[in-house]
Amino acid sequence: MIPIPGHARVWIATGHTDMRKGAASLGLLIQEGFGGKPNSGDLHVFRGRRGDLLKIIWHDGLGASLYSKRLERGKFTWPSAKDGVISISASALACLLEGIDWRNPQYTFRPELAG
Template sequence: MIPVSTGARVWLATGRTDMRRGFPSLGLQVQEVLRKDPLSGHLFVFRGRRSDLVKVIWHDGQGQCLFTKRLERGRFIWPSPSAMAEDRSSFLRGVSMFMILALPALPAFRHKRPRLSLR
């Protein structure tokens, strides 16, 4: 469990992010693109290209934290950049954050046809 303060917000970076980045370069992206302070105590969430990986950066007042979650199946549901074009970020409430991290979109079930043998 992450002991996030009650005043902390969750900011979602729309679009795709290079997931090879660590806290320093993601923090720089927060400053330059989102126009926020990465050391403010807010959580900043980034999505990978295939939508199966997210990274969350957070400064807890003592140090920098980087959390990663990769899905084995499915992908994370993410707002489109065009929907957030004016801001390039989205503020999330707790329920929305839970929906993104805990309830990913699972791939559609594909029914396999039985093979017919011609014996």
């Protein structure tokens, strides 16, 4: 799990992004395309066209880190807007990374007996 600081915000770039981009190219997209600051300490999340790959860029004050996650089955739940960014909570990001619909998480059954 990514160590998310308490003051950090999580930004999702709606639509799809070219997943061949690295940390520098994504940082430039944050700065010029969305008007954000890539070195602010916030997490910026991008999704590919197929929907099964995520990239997260995060600057911790010393340097930028680039995380990626690919789902074996299914797709990441993503906002329907074509361009722009939205902010979500750290717990919604945790659901997103697990492949859970972060907009409407459902309680799952837990067995009460061991046998």
